[in-house]
Amino acid sequence: MFRTASVAKQFSRTMSSKVIPVISKNAPPAAASYSHAIRANGFVYVSGQIPYTPDGKPVEGDIKAKADQVLKNALAIVEDSNSKLENIVKVNIFLKDMGNFAKFNEVYSTYFNAHKPARSCVAVAELPLGVDLETPGGKLVAQHLKKKATRPKCGDCGVALPGIATLRPRAYASISKTHKTVSRAYGGSRCANCVKERIVRAFLIEEQKVVKKVLKEAAAKDKSKK
Template sequence: MSKQVISTEAAPGAIGPYSQAVEAGGFIFTSGQLGINPQTGEFGEGIEGQTRQSLRNVQAILESVGAGMDQVVKTTVFLKDMNDFVAMNEVYSSFFSQPFPARSAVEVARLPKDALVEIEAVVLKK
């Protein structure tokens, strides 16, 4: 099995030894995306803004290879504070429609750059 690295300037570049995403075995696996605007380098405002930007970054990565959010089969949401779940979920729901992807949401002690949220996705390539 081969793997192909996916990279786009429409999402923040990797800040370590990893790829924005990798395509392998008919799936696309994104790395966790922080809510950083790739043009300004700034975080979105609050949990809502960071969630929106995180998902926009996932979307940009997918669009760079002709895929879309409707192909997402699984996401993992890492939250700095589980008390932000409801607000995150409200924004999250605007990016997906039925049938919704499977999802896990977990609270973590700390995220890179002290982000409030990080989201990764597994996508079925058409």
């Protein structure tokens, strides 16, 4: 397979991004060797959930009770991954009996009412531990909420510095020095008003020193005349 330089560069950057496993205390323990979720490339990939409580006990009752527990487990993992229901983009559902489709949807619609992500629902012959359903069925994708970037602030008054890019700290390491400051004294750490105040203050201090020196010299001359 051939790739252009730009595609190869993008592929390399994607593969080298950080992969962070998520283990939630608000979902049942993993039944095998897997994480509750994986955060990568700005997305959260949630493992399939079955109708078990966070303390590892199976849920008894009809398909509605089981569906409710499964969705609670999945959404708890999403929240523990620093995301939320409104960011979910795709849900896969496995049902052992399609006769439960309507009842499952009754519960599902109470969670996904205003926000309706893309969805697939299929019937399967068997599910882990003999349960009736599993969701997200191997793939519930939720966008990861990244922290908002903030512009550097003036060290004196705390006002955001104009003319400087608004980026996360790691991003500042990859930009040129000209984008981290502006062309004036204290350009990257103080705003124009505070720089002006510093200049005026420095001028007044120097002027005060000159006045003291002149007064001292005048006093010395008067003393010598006497």
